[in-house]
Amino acid sequence: MTYATEVPHSPLHEKLGIKIIQASSHEVIGTMPVPGNTQPAGVLHGGATAALVEGLASIAASMHAQPERIAVGVDLNVTHLRPAISGKVTGKTTPVRLGRRTTVHTVEIYDSTGELIAVGRLTCQLIAPRGQDSLARDRPRLQER
Numbered sequence: 001m002t003y004a005t006e007v008p009h010s011p012l013h014e015k016l017g018i019k020i021i022q023a024s025s026h027e028v029i030g031t032m033p034v035p036g037n038t039q040p041a042g043v044l045h046g047g048a049t050a051a052l053v054e055g056l057a058s059i060a061a062s063m064h065a066q067p068e069r070i071a072v073g074v075d076l077n078v079t080h081l082r083p084a085i086s087g088k089v090t091g092k093t094t095p096v097r098l099g100r101r102t103t104v105h106t107v108e109i110y111d112s113t114g115e116l117i118a119v120g121r122l123t124c125q126l127i128a129p130r131g132q133d134s135l136a137r138d139r140p141r142l143q144e145r
Contacts, residue, residue, distance in 0.1 A: 008062075013055055016048055020056075021090075025064035028056045028093045034084050034111075043083035044117070049109060050078045052091050053120030057105035060093045061124035064103055071103060071124040078120040087112030101126050 007020045016037055021029040030052065037048035054076050061071035089109050096104040102125055109118040 007059055010055065012051060016051055018052060018055055020059065023059050023063060025060050025098060026095055028060045028063075029090065030056050030059075031088045031090050033088045034086055038085075043085050044089065046078065046080055049080065049089070049118050050076060050120065052089065052109060053078050053107040053118070054122050056091045056093050056107050057120070057122035058124065060095065060105050061103040061122070061126070064095075064098050065124075065126040068128070069126040070129050071126055073122055074125045075123040076120070077122075078118055080118050082111075082115060082117050084111040084117050089117065096121070099126075 007023050010018070012018075013020075017033045019031050021031065023029075032048065032052050034044050037045055039045045054073055058071055058073060065071045089111055091107050091109045093105045093107050096106055102123060104121065104123045107120045107122070108116060109120070111117050
């Protein structure tokens, strides 16, 4: 198990107040405050929820991919089930697929009372880090115009 002190810093997580409680390729748990992340109606903003889903699942995918590859999100889906209006929300990832080139994680988001408020899924492509020519075939190719 890898703990929060070993998870890379994320400026977006800092802005949203996301805290990583524990992290491994099989499970990442993190929290985010509702205050400061609301829409004008006073409920948790769907974009903040999506950022929590992608952030937690990306950490899990990255931990699976390292050290040979990096994880980049290619598909994000979030279904909002009920509003959160106070306290904090907690997200927990579950791997669906941990492959050599792709990962899929689901993330369940719960409010402070333990009610399920959202379910998300992130698919990541695992690619070579820039500068590693041995895995260059994994890099997206840009077409010349």
